[in-house]
């Protein structure tokens with residue numbers, strides 16, 4: 001059976017405590033379909049005993065906790081090396097302290113990892129990066145960010161658009177290519193034609209299109225799905241999102257389809273098998 005992974009990004013959202021409802025609800029949804037996942041957690045959100053309890057519960061259920069930076073800054077891959085290192089090290093220490101398990105994986109905010117980012121991960125002995133989202137829509141995302149004057153650079157440097165779709169050992173000088181590095185890149189899954197398949201755009205398209213996106217995603221060499229913890233709670237969004245019940249129904253349907261078609265593992269396990 002083909003391998004795949006479910007990943008959950010825990011982002012800072014104004015007014016939302018992810019440990020209150022969002023992450024526990026996702027743990028319940030994953031438990032109901034008996035699927036293990038990888039949580040990419042923003043370190044600064046881990047700020048009290050409840051966060052620690054939820055994360056230890058996640059690890060006890062077989063999920064992986066990995067790093068999504070400490071403060072989720074925009075333009076991550078373009079920050080200077082010292083700032084990136086501080087983000088990595090503070091998050092890793094915070095998460096390891098909360099879960100008791102070392103952090104071996106990273107996903108950059110807005111998929112924006114640069115050459116320096118992956119060099120820093122390799123120096124620190126990380127097993128993998130999962131920041132690549134190799135989609136041809138990346139230039140549109142970057143243009144939209146400029147248009148709305150958002151301080152982000154979605155999808156990072158343009159070369160990531162052509163990255164391999166299956167997990168690969170990176171070329172340390174050009175991590176969007178396969179090479180001889182120890183670090184493994186585990187790209188976020190896209191469809192045929194490299195259209196994005198993560199939860200937010202998928203929730204916005206009509207049901208038949210969504211089913212086609214899911215089939216296209218499942219057809220990839222090692223499908224990795226990304227949802228956000230705040231997808232399962234009512235939060236104000238900058239665009240019109242379907243009601244929370246519809247989003248949860250979509251996620252459950254997607255998890256069931258992935259469970260039936262794939263051998264779902266943590267991203268660390270995908271990287272270890274590379």
Ligand SMILES: [Zn+2]
Nearest residue numbers: 009011109110
């Ligand atoms: Zn994020």
